[in-house]
Amino acid sequence: MRPTLQTVADTVGVSRSTVSNAYSRPDQLSADLRDRILAAATALGYAGPDPTARSLRKRRAGAIGMLFTSSLSFAFTDPYAVQYLRGIAEAAEQARTGLLLLPLSVDDDVAAVAAVNEAAVDGFCVYCMPDWHPALDALAARGLPVVSGQRRASDGPQSAxxxxxxxxxxxAAGEHLMALGHRRIAVIGDYxxxxxxxxxxxxxxxxxxxxYTSRERLRGYQAAFAAAGVDWSTVTTVNVPGNCRDDGAAAAAHLLDRAPRPTAIAALSDIVALGVLDALRARGLQPGRDVSVVGFDDIPEAAAENLTxxxxxxxDRGRRSGExxxxxxxxxxxxxxxxxxxLVVRATTGPAPS
Incomplete structure (x- = not known):
């Protein structure tokens, strides 16, 4: 039979709690008694208390979960996600706790809900998840602390x-474009x-x-345009399925290959904006002169591309979330x-062409 905590206790002639203290609270025992317990455990082939069972007894898993609806590689390749994740990791490291990454499919609701229900964590950070994702309801049902960068009407008392x-x-970005005289505007974003x-x-x-995120960013642009007399019905909006540079270029093609093309394109992320720049260059158009482009996030590559x-x-957002x-x-x-x-103004925005 597999040796247990009780097996070691019976062999040494002490209580179960004394054996447990030899692993978790060695300062409560004399050095001689602890050595005897550990020697007996080694001889019996006992590896120590089950960490899963211990976490259940303490009602603490010693880890926080990060939820996002992308592939696992996204967390290590998307520049903004990398910075956000670094911040959470710093907070977790400071608190000596673990970090569990949970990429949730947008196509398999059952698997996503199961992943949330089965995650052995003390709470969740939610990263850029669409409001309708069923995993968010599963999250609320667990009653664990949750920190999100989005707001939902159904957020519970445990949410931050x-x-x-x-x-x-x-x-602010919209007011910048209006001040430059742009009136034919397009916006590209996900969801x-x-x-x-x-x-x-x-x-x-x-x-x-x-x-939430796309809706709020569109609301800001709408307010800036309305203040300059530009009706929302004249603004072209183009959907992309995710935060992908190639998708940004493909979305820009819908705008640049029509007449009249917009004089300014606002992308709701830098990655999509970089794809817009690719599409402009492929057509011999100069950003900031022929078509102005605005991004969002200010990832390192934005500065290299002179992207407004x-x-x-x-x-900091990730770190504060973890804390x-x-x-x-x-x-x-x-x-x-x-x-x-x-707002960081660089070379990809300029006066609207006459």
């Missing part, structure tokens, strides 16, 4: 928010529709978008952290 004022950030397609999305207003964009503190999850304040009012953003 670490993010930015998305609408204010894009309003404008549930369907994972690349192409025009007919949106009567930003309220039609079910995904909105800067948000990715690593708030691991050490939540007692007052729910203190569980909301809004970080600053700023």
């Amino acid at each position: 928010f670490v993010g930015i004022d998305e609408a204010a950030a894009t309003r 404008f529709s549930v369907a994972p397609t690349i192409g025009p999305a007919l949106l009567a207003s930003p309220a039609d978008v079910a995904y 964009t909105v800067h948000q503190p990715a690593a 708030l999850l691991l050490d939540p304040p007692a007052d729910p009012a203190d569980r909301t952290v809004v970080l600053p953003t700023r």
Whole structure:
């Protein structure tokens, strides 16, 4: 039979708790007694207390989970995700706890919900998940602490928010384009529709978008355009299924190969904006002269490409999320952290061509 804690206790002639202390609280025993217990355990082939059972007894798993709807490689290749993940990892390392990455499929609801239900974690950080994903309801049902950068009406009392004022950030970008005289505007972003397609999305207003981040960023642009007299019905919106450079280029093709083409394209992420720049160059068009381009995030490559964009503190956002999850304040009012953003103007925006 497989040796257990009780087997060692019977062999040495001590209690189960004394054997447990030899592993988890050695300072409670004399050095001689601990050595006897460990020697007996080795002779019996006992490897020590089961960490899973121990975590169940303590009701603590010693890990936090990070949920996102992309492949696992995304967490290590997407520049913004890498910075965000680094911030969470720093918080986890400081607290001496683990980090479990949970990529959830948008096509297999059953598997995604099962992954949330079975994750041995003390809480979750939610990264860029669409509001309709069933895993979010499973998350609420578990009753564990949750920190998200998105807001949902169904968020429970255990939920906290670490993010930015998305609408204010894009309003600043929209005002910049309006001041440059642009009036034929297009916006490219993900989850404008549930369907994972690349192409025009007919949106009567930003309220039609079910995904929090895209909806709020569109609201900011809408406010800036309206203040300059540009009606939302004249703005072309193009959907991409995810944060992918190739998809950004394909979406831009829908805009650049039509007449009249827009004088400015606002992408809701830098990765998509870089794809727009690729499409412009493939057609011999110069960013900032023929068509202005704005991104969002300010990833390192944005500076290398002279991309006008909105800067948000990715690593700090991840770090603050981890800290708030691991050490939540007692007052729910203190569980909301809004970080600053700023518009970074570079060479990809210029006056609207006459």
